[in-house]
Amino acid sequence: MHTSPVAILGGSGYAGIELTYLLAHHPRARIEVISSDRWVGDSLATHLGIEGKPGELVYASFEEAAERAKSCAVALLATPNEVSAQVAPKLLAAGCKVIDLSGAFRLTDDSSALAYYGKEVVGAKGDVRVGTYGLPEFFRDEVVDAKLIANPGCYPTAATLALAPLLEAGLIDRTDVIVNAVSGVTGAGRKSTEAYGFVAVDQDVRAYRVLAHQHTPEIAQVLSRRAGAEVQLTFTPHLVPIARGILSTAYGRLSVKASSADLTTALANAYAEEPFVSVVRSPNDVSLKQVVGTNRCVIGAASDASGRVVVVSAIDNLLKGAAGQAVQNLNLILGCDEVAGLTQLRRFHT
Amino acid sequence: MHTSPVAILGGSGYAGIELTYLLAHHPRARIEVISSDRWVGDSLATHLGIEGKPGELVYASFEEAAERAKSCAVALLATPNEVSAQVAPKLLAAGCKVIDLSGAFRLTDDSSALAYYGKEVVGAKGDVRVGTYGLPEFFRDEVVDAKLIANPGCYPTAATLALAPLLEAGLIDRTDVIVNAVSGVTGAGRKSTEAYGFVAVDQDVRAYRVLAHQHTPEIAQVLSRRAGAEVQLTFTPHLVPIARGILSTAYGRLSVKASSADLTTALANAYAEEPFVSVVRSPNDVSLKQVVGTNRCVIGAASDASGRVVVVSAIDNLLKGAAGQAVQNLNLILGCDEVAGLTQLRRFHT
């Protein structure tokens, strides 16, 4: 079968490694070139244990890979914000489509982008300001024809899949939304700091960037677009001692009378045709074990007599929250089956 | 120095073990009798490694210990709800004061007690319906003279210490309070079920008893009493793969204009004289590592321009959330220094 050549820039970060695993045996794409800042000259087999022909591919320097990516069908950028901001316009100019896993092209509001990502990132983007937001469950039609995909953040994926259908259906109040989420350590990327050392992280939990996390405007932007009006959001991320996974616990208020079953039905209907979203009967039935290792999102909702709504959702931050979603977007761009390369994944934790 | 004889019933559960460690070398109390359902006839030294004379004490059966407790100054009950409900009235009748770590005597509203603890527990309590709520930071004067202390739940301790001063000061709206908390596995007590097995818990996170946890009415009751009017509360507990510790992230709305510094000051003033509560500059500065192994609660608060308030607090669920608080109450009852036996504790996790 015909396979399209793709490039991976940033192949040795956590998301880049996941992309490599997913694309090494993809039925319709082949990794033509891959960069790494630490493994130049080594093979995929050496560092990732990838078998067969794909394992023989060798990591290139960023410069070489960025150049060779220009003749690929699609480049996947698992690079820091400022690197993505610089390289994406050049690839697009050369006719290569881009799926960017960084935050550089996600925010439509320039002042938000400046506030959360800084002048360096915003300045480096040139004329290309925003990508098509690559959450297929909401924006599939746009993704199909996109040249530049802004692949969603991990927290925004978990939170917006949980809340958007309820806002769209007018079931919950758009002026009072809270997302409280916990993430595994890979969410912070590969770090060599004591703060992410085993002794520091194990047995600890902490909130971080309270009322100031860069995913706040991203979640609000997506929810507002789906709700058709501005959504007011509070978002609090936490670090927990696990390697992978995000569990989001979202809070809202009913706008109309609705039971837990009504909420569950609304969500189930919204995702009835979605291959990667499952709606379960109760928030108590959602857990990381159900999703880590897969491209799935699991969601459960409930309400009580006081009008409070709680929606719990879970994803693998590196798959549905990053590399898996990027491959889902890639499939749409390549015009192949949206689930290609994503269905035989298995849960890591039985 | 004179030491008062105390009894521990339920000495081999997690809270009972913590009580034992705290009281084995307490300057003003001595363990006169201790029960265990699994270690009868063995010494404290054998199972807990307690050194010296106190290590020689031997576990008794519940029946024997309950009988002998009657002649002690105070009995500490680290027993299931229904056991506490039955034994506390008998001890009180014999003239022994009681500090009950279960939930049996916490709820003042009988219908809540019935709904969350069941007929068996409520029925067993006889004429004794409610204990003095043993949160010294709020109810110290009552504790000093109490005959029956209802030692607070772990989540309620973390949540109410974080929120009550802000409600009391009229800084936040009492009709819109959310507590989102995570707890280590010891919070569930000693269990022999697969659900708490290493393979099940490690690398997983889940919410449980969403909109239905028995600590919800307890938190609401304490906050309402402090606020002087009914507080409406949503509470969601989560299980995370750590052994000990609770991190509570509470959400409210400003009733008046107030900066993060205003909130921090209000909390700092409220706890200025408290030996076990520390207020830090930011919710980002709160972590389990600061409290696990100690009887301390650490709290940090912030607000934003939209009027959202976030208060993060942390405790060791087995110490300030159970046994440490019980000893603090015991000290008040015995009329000795409130911090006796609780100051040389050390953090477990550097």
Added chain:
Amino acid sequence: MHTSPVAILGGSGYAGIELTYLLAHHPRARIEVISSDRWVGDSLATHLGIEGKPGELVYASFEEAAERAKSCAVALLATPNEVSAQVAPKLLAAGCKVIDLSGAFRLTDDSSALAYYGKEVVGAKGDVRVGTYGLPEFFRDEVVDAKLIANPGCYPTAATLALAPLLEAGLIDRTDVIVNAVSGVTGAGRKSTEAYGFVAVDQDVRAYRVLAHQHTPEIAQVLSRRAGAEVQLTFTPHLVPIARGILSTAYGRLSVKASSADLTTALANAYAEEPFVSVVRSPNDVSLKQVVGTNRCVIGAASDASGRVVVVSAIDNLLKGAAGQAVQNLNLILGCDEVAGLTQLRRFHT
């Protein structure tokens, strides 16, 4: 492509679940029937998240599955020793080949089998005493034609792959071999006991069944057969707080002068054609992360001037140590590519 019908008995234990993941999308085998003692009537999709057609298969009771297995090409038994001992002879009598993952048919010496597995197991086996030992790297020719495969134990796989080539080559003394190994908690199977609870296992390490583990005679038997003379072995297993993986550290004494490079070369030559065994330059280069999630074994050896030899090897206890090896054996029995269904596995821990 033609697929052969296979049965899985014991589908909800850890090894059974791994078998299910591996065979759900196997190119040459299809799961015809699968039993579970807890999930009867539920689908594979429900409990394991398996996608597509294979996910629709429903768990049967053991009795039903054992009956229906008789008409399958091969039955894979992930059942307790005594259950395997009883059911294997019946399946064989019905013409169904059997791959047994239990220890029931591994030991050739009846008195060892009695001592380590007990009268119940040995008595239940009927006329069928021993299976073909299913370690393809050593006994591939026998496996191809076998009717009953005794799939190796997890520790024996890790230990014998590390040591056998050195014994066969006469490089180390067969009278002085020690295997010190650590295993993750899944090695104990699904247990609902406090001893395997999170609080008990986390932060702890302990040796167990010192000088008395049932894998000792199995390791000795395999090594003796390969060495052509009796090997004297000491084996000590340890439990460590991880979910999966075995790291074996084996000690021997040089029989002849040989450098670390000589040992490495001997191992590399022995496994030059093996798809699932990798020999690395140093014992320091072996880690669980390289193998967990895959069917691979990684081995590194070194010696010093005193003649001491250290060989470190690592496997995933549930894959190369159980279900992966069983599928490798199945492939050989079915006459298809030995690596079918086993090459696109990925490491769980990057």
Added chain:
Amino acid sequence: MHTSPVAILGGSGYAGIELTYLLAHHPRARIEVISSDRWVGDSLATHLGIEGKPGELVYASFEEAAERAKSCAVALLATPNEVSAQVAPKLLAAGCKVIDLSGAFRLTDDSSALAYYGKEVVGAKGDVRVGTYGLPEFFRDEVVDAKLIANPGCYPTAATLALAPLLEAGLIDRTDVIVNAVSGVTGAGRKSTEAYGFVAVDQDVRAYRVLAHQHTPEIAQVLSRRAGAEVQLTFTPHLVPIARGILSTAYGRLSVKASSADLTTALANAYAEEPFVSVVRSPNDVSLKQVVGTNRCVIGAASDASGRVVVVSAIDNLLKGAAGQAVQNLNLILGCDEVAGLTQLRRFHT
């Protein structure tokens, strides 16, 4: 009661922090000065949560602390090898006794010291070549009068306490000793490298410095001295995903006929009067949970018919393996109760 002034140099490393906790409330010593390379000007209360008067002490720079230490009774050095090598001679010259927790003064053989610690360390020591080896169970009489204590390494403490009595009693062969040990991550000291990051360490196990660890000559030196003849040793350390604790599994061969009970008796007799060493009935009864948080060592031994001996021992690497042992030595030097400040410690992990 009179307290002696002591200095801690290197107060913010793992061992330095443990020293601080132990000495902050010590009945006979008081911390007069403490250095830190990261916390200068901050108080012990701020970083360690130490209560009361001792919490008010402020960290000084190394230079200031080293100068002020000269007028202390004893300085405890929790500094890198090369720093200890330089500063110890100066302190001794000023009349301050020194307990050095580094490896700088442990090896009596200069060529070993050069090979394992390097020219820089050996060269910096000046005329002071070796300290008194501070393992009180073996060398108490020397410690009492020592000016410079070389506080033992963590692995050597666990291994030599397990083996020395058996070698001394002639029960095991001194030419064939293996120590296989696992250690928690704090054993590596405070590191900011990816190799000790949570994602790298969690779920992994690996051996390191196989046949080349610097504790090998130290263990051999101590065992040889106790055995009265050269002991030949192989030592393999492993890293496991826990914060603290060492479990050592040592292997020997019987020199004479001896049962497991004989070995246990020999060990029990050797340590009958020792406050910090416990001998249990079986190697299966030794676990990290029994010792982590305390200054204790737990040992269990067994033999089999083939003459193989296995001795399992456990310590907290930061307490009996470092700071706890240093305080035990300090107590001996100060002439106070050897267990002062070490008996009310509690296990961290119930």
